[in-house]
Amino acid sequence: MSVNTLIFAHRGAKGTHPENTMIAFQTAEQQGADGIELDVQLSKDGVPVVIHDETVDRTTNGSGWVKDMTYQELQTLDAGSWFDPSFTGQRIPTLNEVLAWVRDTPLLINIELKNGIVPYPNLEQIVIDLVHRYQLEKRVILSSFNHYSLVDIHRLAPHLETAILYMEGLYEPWHYARRIGASALHCYLPAAVPKMIEEAKRAGMPLRPFTVNREEDISSLMQAGCAAIFTDWPERARNIRQTLSHS
Incomplete structure (x- = not known):
């Protein structure tokens, strides 16, 4: 049985390492992931930084909104010890730092623009410019729950792949995705029912569910x-994919 399902490490190897840190991304590559997924926001002085929440409270030893802190202020925070003391000293990476590292790996990279709550000005162009700087056009997917942002990306850089993020069981979402210039579906796991997987394949649009952690879910989606x-x-x-491929 040939299993071709790609594995994206969600915020890096988040199960075993502090999310959205360089150690989490590097570990994901070592563990055989095909790609990494990360979240990007802007510091107060316009530096694209890799962090999921709009505030730093959950994943650092600091407190406050990302948008209200300068890059230098964000760099003083510890982004590892909350997960485990052995990761003390991990920092919030910049998107520049991650892309510079990714360029020398075989990894795909999904950049989620976190602009649904805070409307970061010019975030789309800033991300696009960095993708071009590191010549990652063929290896990048840009996604967002803010679909207006995806329309802007498609207008600015129609050659880059975009994907709609969504939670609900939308009807034939590939039609909507194409209408806004997107070419992939990133849905919440419960929306990835077998019929949806089959119909998305027939429509020629990749379906990539998140966040798939249970062994039975990983196995069933791969077999589908x-x-x-x-x-x-x-x-x-990766271990489940290898086992299925050899069965």
């Missing part, structure tokens, strides 16, 4: 021929 999954446990997913 899902294009890719986002998982906190890339090593687990």
Whole structure:
């Protein structure tokens, strides 16, 4: 049985390492992930930084909104010890730092623009410019829950792949995605029912559910021929894919 489902490490190897840190991304590559997924926001002085929440409270030893802190202020925060003391000293990376590293790996990279709550000015162009700087056009997917942002990206850089993020069981979402210039579906796991996977394949649009962590879900999606999954446990997913491929 040939299993071709790609494995994206959700915020890096988030199950075993502090999310959205360089150590989490590097570990995901070592564990055999095909790609990494990360979140990008802007500091007060316009530097694109890699962090999921709009505030730093949950994943650092600091407190406050990302948008209200300068890059230098963000760099003083510890982004590892909240997860485990052994990761003390991990920092919030910049998108520039991650892309410079990714360029020398075989990894795909999904950049989620976190602009649904805070409307970061010019975030789309800033991200696009960095993708071009590191010549990652063929390896990048830009996604967002803010679909107005995806329309802007498609207008600015129609050659880059964009994907709609959504939670609900939308009807034939590939039609909507194409209408806004997107070419992939990144749905919440419960929306990835077998019929949806089959119809998305027939429509020629990759379906990549998030966040797929249970072994039975990983296995069933891979056996159904899902294009890719986002998982906190890339090593687990890789082992399941190897087992299925040899069965």
